[in-house]
Amino acid sequence: MTIKDILVHLGAGEHADSAKVFALQLAARAAAHVTAAAVAFDMPLPTPDAAGMAPDWSLADYETFAKVAEMRRSAAETSYKRFALAAPAGVETEFVLIQGFPEKARDDFARLARHFDLLVIAASNDRGEEPPDAGEASADLISSALFGSGRPLFIVPPAQGGPLRLEKALVCWDGGAQAARALAASMPLLAQARGVEVVCVTGEGERSKNLPGFGITRHLARHGIEAHLRELASSKDVGSALLDHARDIGADFLVMGGYGHWRVSELILGGATRTILAASSLPVFMAH
Numbered sequence: 001m002t003i004k005d006i007l008v009h010l011g012a013g014e015h016a017d018s019a020k021v022f023a024l025q026l027a028a029r030a031a032a033h034v035t036a037a038a039v040a041f042d043m044p045l046p047t048p049d050a051a052g053m054a055p056d057w058s059l060a061d062y063e064t065f066a067k068v069a070e071m072r073r074s075a076a077e078t079s080y081k082r083f084a085l086a087a088p089a090g091v092e093t094e095f096v097l098i099q100g101f102p103e104k105a106r107d108d109f110a111r112l113a114r115h116f117d118l119l120v121i122a123a124s125n126d127r128g129e130e131p132p133d134a135g136e137a138s139a140d141l142i143s144s145a146l147f148g149s150g151r152p153l154f155i156v157p158p159a160q161g162g163p164l165r166l167e168k169a170l171v172c173w174d175g176g177a178q179a180a181r182a183l184a185a186s187m188p189l190l191a192q193a194r195g196v197e198v199v200c201v202t203g204e205g206e207r208s209k210n211l212p213g214f215g216i217t218r219h220l221a222r223h224g225i226e227a228h229l230r231e232l233a234s235s236k237d238v239g240s241a242l243l244d245h246a247r248d249i250g251a252d253f254l255v256m257g258g259y260g261h262w263r264v265s266e267l268i269l270g271g272a273t274r275t276i277l278a279a280s281s282l283p284v285f286m287a288h
Contacts, residue, residue: 003030003188007116009109010038010079010095011138019122019156020083022283025164026120026154028088030188036083037112038076039098039105039141042069073097106140110148118185119145123157123277123284142277146258152185152287153258159281168195170251171227172242172272173216175200178257182287183216186255187223189285193252196220196227199245201238239275246282254280258288 008023009016020036027034042065080095087093098108113119124139146153169190173179183190190196198217220227234241246254259273276284 003117004032005116005118006030006032006034007113007119008034008036009119009121009138009141010036010076010083011122012075012079015158016122016138018158018160019120021086022154022156022160022164023120024083024087024091027091029164031090032117034087034091034093035096035116036080036093037096037098037109038079039109040069040072040076041102041105042100069099073099102140106144107148109141110144113145113149113151116151118152118154119149120154120156121145123155123280139277146286146288152182152285154253155277155280155284155286157281157283160283165252167193168250168252169193169197170242170246170249170254171196171198172254172256173198173200174257175216176257176259178259178288180257182255182257182285185287186285187225189253190220190225190227190255191223193225196225197249197251198227198229199232199242200230201232201234201241203233203235237272237275239272239279242272243276243279243281246280251282253283253285255285258286 003026006023006027008020011019023034023036026032076097077095080093084093084095096112098105098112100108121142122138124142142153142155145151166189169186171183171186171190173183198220217227217229230245232241232245234244236244242254242256245251254276256272256276273286
C-alpha cells in the first residue's frame, strides 16, 4: 500500500498546528492529496438530572448555542483557508465540515476516516486550553477514529516542529493482532526509513528464548526492510519503557498497536496506549 490519500483533523488552537504542518509535509513527500476535516458540535442534548428530568432551557439558551455553533463553523472555514494557503506546491487540499451532536459527530468523523489511507491528528491537549470555538476534544476524536475507523492514525504532539523527519522508526512489538495491524499499515513509511528497530518489552527477569519479534524481523526483511530486534527488559511500565528507549536511540516516530476495549459506554485504553498518547514527544503511528 502507498499513502496517497490523507485526512487531517483541522483542530483549533496552537496545539493543533504541528499536526497540520506534519500532514502537509507528509503529503508533499508522498505526493498525496489532503482532506482537512473540522468537527463543529451542535447544541448538546439536554442531560437529565438525578430525578430524570431534562433541564428547563430557555429560548436564550437555544440562541446562545446557535451562536456558538455558527462561531465554530466560521472558525473552521477560516482555519481551512490558512491551511490551504500553507500547502506546498503540488499538494492539493479540500475541506469538509462535520456537524452534529457530539457523539454523532465523533462517529461521523470515524466513518469519514475509513475513506482514507491515514488520519493525521494532534495529540490531546491535556492542559485544557483549546479555545471555545474548537468544538471538540482531541482525545475523544482520537479514540473514536482509532477504534471506529479501521484506519491508522498519525498522532502528532504539539512539540513536533521543523522539517518532517521519519528516518528512524521504533516499532513496538508484542506479537499481538493490534501490533501486527500497525506494522502492516506502516510498511510504506518503514520502507523509506533509514533505520528500523523492533522492540519487545519484558519485565526484568522475564527474558525468553523464543522472542515474540523473531519472525517479524524476517518478515520485514522479505519486504526489503532491514530491522534490528531488541528485547528490552525494564522494571517500568511498557509505555514508559518504550518512550525512554525512543529518546535514547533518537527515534523520529513510533509504530504501535492501539489497545483498549469498551465497557458500557466508556472506552478503557490499555496501559501502554494511554501512557504513550499522554506523554509521547514523538509522532505515534497507531492502528487498532
